[in-house]
Amino acid sequence: MRGLGFFTVSAALAVVQPLAAQTLRPDQAAFRELYRELVETNTTLSSGSCTLAAEKMATRLKAAGYADADLTLFSIPENPKEGGLVAMLRGSDPKAKPMLLLAHLDVVEAKREDWTRDPFTLIEENGYFYARGSADDKAMAAMWTDSLIRFKQAGYKPKRTIKMALTCGEETTYAFNGAQWLAQNRPELIAAEFALNEGGGGDTDGKGKLVSQSMQVGEKAVQNYRIEATNPGGHSSIPVRDNAIYDLADAIAKIRDYEFPAQLTDTTRAFFRATGKAKGGEEGAALIAVAANVEDKAAEAIVSKDRTYHSMLRTTCVATLLDGGHANNALPQRAGANINCRIFPGHPVEEIQEELAKVIGNPKITITLVPPIRPAALPTPLDPKIMGPATKLAAQYFPGVPVTPVMSTGGTDGIFLAAIGIPVYGVPGPWGDPDGNGAHGLNERIEVKSVYVGRDYLFDLVKLYADRK
Incomplete structure (x- = not known):
């Protein structure tokens, strides 16, 4: 947030105003293009390819300066289109354990004839981004990828290594699951002290007012x-x-x-x-x-x-x-x-x-x-080293909005990481409306300002964690 030209909280808060009334910052414009490319890459199980989406994100990371040794694209012969990507920004302190950013690339099926708009075209309308995956979970996947790009371009050297895993299979019970495969076959690739994932975030009152933020700490x-x-x-x-x-x-x-x-x-x-x-x-x-x-x-x-x-x-x-x-x-x-x-x-x-x-x-x-037979869910530690920075930073970005720890009644890919000793936390930041914003349903959407402010919050949050042992 300071000293390396990173964007300040005050700059991020300015984005709370409708973006139609102002010009995007250059970094926001670059992010929007990355986000658009990811959303418009079909990753449904029936006709899409997570492998292609992962390759596109790897190409962007390589263009930002990441070496081949820092990028691992993976898939298996039986499921060639359900691959993923692991990337890392190496830390300066060998004693500091890595952290992991997790997001899934796959999306729920979407039929064009049922939707008001093309589900695989990112459309900005009335203060929302519309598209399948615009919220679940390509917003987070784009934010993590964008953060790694910005860190590399700024010459940032974190104390702890920052890893990112973009995987496939979270949305479909019987599909190949990349997070599970990594945990079982390449645990050293994603080994980390903790991971940040979907599952947390904010809630509005349905009328544009943000009323709460949550940190998911554990799941069923x-x-x-x-x-x-x-x-x-x-x-x-x-x-x-x-x-x-x-x-x-x-x-x-x-x-x-x-x-x-x-x-x-x-x-x-x-x-x-x-x-x-x-x-x-x-x-x-x-x-x-x-x-x-x-x-x-x-x-x-x-x-x-x-x-x-x-x-x-x-x-x-x-x-x-x-x-x-x-x-x-x-x-x-x-x-x-x-x-x-x-x-x-x-x-x-x-x-x-x-x-x-x-x-x-x-x-x-x-x-x-x-099948699939899942591992037992493990209680995730309510760790002040995780909750503290997220809560303190949220007070700057979202004044007066409480951050509450919550256990999800649903499930994420975090359960596979917890099974190998990596506690997973669903971070605050981007927010949704009480109606669920069409996630898994018709006309999925996410507020434009939720994307841009949430992106800046998560960028700063990752840096806070990365600079601490």
């Missing part, structure tokens, strides 16, 4: 299970109670009615305490009470009325797919369902499999793990 593990009932079947004209569909229905009903026990991590305890103080009233008091004692059943019942809080407190499992039977006039020989579980940190997937078996209580129901 995502695991699918197949429950299945089988039966000899027979002619439907002479039915019996012993029916595969009935057995499956009973099992699903038991899962529906089962509540996994409430739990806390250091992160969720801090989240409930801070949120309770901000909310006040009965719900606020209940949040504070649960943070103090998760066994407070009366308080927990009030807190759990909110579906997000309910999920943050426990493992959840829900039926998401059904299949069964083989003919209209035959008793079913087979009936099955997919059970999607979001597992609280610290619990292996096999433990939840056993618990589901106890809940169902029917030995005729089989329960199998559906």
Whole structure:
């Protein structure tokens, strides 16, 4: 931020004004072109190529002065279009452990006939950037790449090595996953003291006012299970109670009615305490009470009325797919369902499999793990060396807006890094609206000022971390 010609907080704050009324800074214009190129490179699983996107980012890094030895493009023969990139800016202090910047290049499918605009053309309209991946997650991938370029062009020498991994496969359960592959096959390439990732960020009130910022500190593990009932079947004209569909229905009903026990991590305890103080009233008091004692059943019942809080407190499992039977006039020989579980940190997937078996209580129901089988989510340390700089810098960029640690009820590729000892943090910075901005849906968008201000915030944040041991 100081001394090397880096852009100041005051300069970044000026961007909060509508950009249509002012000229982009030269660095912003360069970033916009990088961002456009990345967004307009189709990286859907069906017809796109993460490998091509990674190659384009590598070309830009090389043009900025990175040596071939600092850039690793990777893919596997079975999935040639699902490759990625690892890049590094080498640090000056060999005793300082590296840090890692993680982002995924792949995007959710988008059909042109369903969208108002071409999903693979970056369109700026009414204060928003529209395109598939404009928010999830190419904004972050572009910001990380841009930061490395700016650091190199400025001659910046960080104390700790800064690594970046742009990977594929985060958005599709059965696709090749680059983060998982790196963790399992090239862990030395991404070895780091900690990693910064998606999952945090800001929220607006839906009317343009930024009301909160969050740092994701930990996440649940995502695991699918197949429950299945089988039966000899027979002619439907002479039915019996012993029916595969009935057995499956009973099992699903038991899962529906089962509540996994409430739990806390250091992160969720801090989240409930801070949120309770901000909310006040009965719900606020209940949040504070649960943070103090998760066994407070009366308080927990009030807190759990909110579906997000309910999920943050426990493992959840829900039926998401059904299949069964083989003919209209035959008793079913087979009936099955997919059970999607979001597992609280610290619990292996096999433990939840056993618990589901106890809940169902029917030995005729089989329960199998559906690939991919995820590692157990590990509680991420609520580290003041991570939270401190992010919170202090946020006070300059976003005055009066609190930064709260939060555990994600969803999942990111961070779980694969945590499994090899790299704690992952979803950073504050760019923000979204309450409606989700069309991420994973139609007409995905992100505020223009969110991109430019968030970019400057993350640039300065990376430098703060990189200059500390």
